[in-house]
Amino acid sequence: MxxxxxxxxxxxxxxxxxxxxxxxxxxxxxxxxxxxxxxxxxxxxxxxxxxxxxxxxxxxxxxxxxxxxxxxxxxxxxxxxxMLTPEQGSFEHYRLQEWLTFISSELHKTFSPWLFHPEYGAQAAEVAKERLRQRFDILEAHLATQDYLVGGRFSIADAYCFTIMNWSRGLRIDLGAWPNLTRYLFEIAERPGxxxxxxxxxxxx
Structure with missing residues (x-):
């Protein structure tokens, strides 16, 4: 492939x-x-x-x-x-779909294109950042009691979330206000794969 x-x-x-x-x-x-x-x-x-x-x-x-x-x-x-996805037909598999949709629509498409195209203007960028802060709050609350997004183990949702959230570094978005999210990203980054x-x-x- x-x-x-x-x-x-x-x-x-x-x-x-x-x-x-x-x-x-x-x-x-x-x-x-x-x-x-x-x-x-x-x-x-x-x-x-x-x-x-x-x-x-x-x-x-x-x-x-x-x-x-x-x-x-x-x-x-x-x-x-x-075991990168929960078992087909299980409720956790629908939780996976829930998180994949959230990452795709609420994180991915808020970071990009709005924060990667300065020609859209400072106002658009600030609106996108405020929207992201609200989404970071959702992740922060979930990760306060969970190590991963779904089923207590690493899944494709974590790979996707890490990839998108990693853009924060290049964009100089300070994640200090979200310690659980910061811990999660650090631990994902340290996985051998x-x-x-x-x-x-x-x-x-």
């Missing part, structure tokens, strides 16, 4: 899940700062996926899968013994 990715962006969640599951991926780097986005061999990413954004997962049979949450679920289902991913993407020595 090939994962079309860019270092540190949302595709990193899929990279983390693959490493945690023991799956082998061929990593294909994409320059998301170019327009159109260029694959490392010079192709337009739209030659791989019409959406033209990462992550893109190319299966060994040539099938193309896009959208981060779909890719996370697919990779987890490839290695059920890794996450460390390996960060090193592979050039984000950690």
């Amino acid at each position: 090939k994962l079309y990715y860019a270092p540190g962006v949302c595709s990193m969640a899929a990279h983390i899940v693959a490493v945690e599951a023991g799956l082998t991926l061929d990593l294909v780097k994409v320059d998301i700062r170019s327009e159109p986005h260029r694959v490392e061999d010079g192709r337009d990413l739209k030659a791989v996926s019409a959406k033209g954004v990462v992550p893109v997962l190319e299966l060994d049979n040539g099938e193309i899968l896009t959208e981060g949450v779909a890719i996370l679920l697919y990779l987890a289902d490839k290695k059920p013994d890794a 996450v460390r390996m991913t960060l090193v592979a993407e050039g984000l950690r020595k």
Whole structure:
């Protein structure tokens, strides 16, 4: 399988899940700062996926899968013994879907694009930051009694949450007011699979 990715962006969640599951991926780097986005061999990413954004997962049979949450679920289902999702049909599996939706709609799409495009203006950025603070409060309350988001163990939701929340560092968002969230992110960052991913993407020595 090939994962079309860019270092540190949302595709990193899929990279983390693959490493945690023991799956082998061929990593294909994409320059998301170019327009159109260029694959490392010079192709337009739209030659791989019409959406033209990462992550893109190319299966060994040539099938193309896009959208981060779909890719996370697919990779987890490839290695059920890794237990990166709760059992199908269990209530915890719906909790997983709940958190994946929250991360996608309330965190991911508030960070991006609003805090990565200064041309949108300072007012838009401040509105986005205030919205994020309210979402951080939700995570903080949950993590006061839980080590992970779902089922008492690391899951694909944690890989996704860590990836998005890691953007706080580059954006200089101080998480000091959320100690449980800060502890959670530190502990996720120290997982061997996450460390390996960060090193592979050039984000950690």
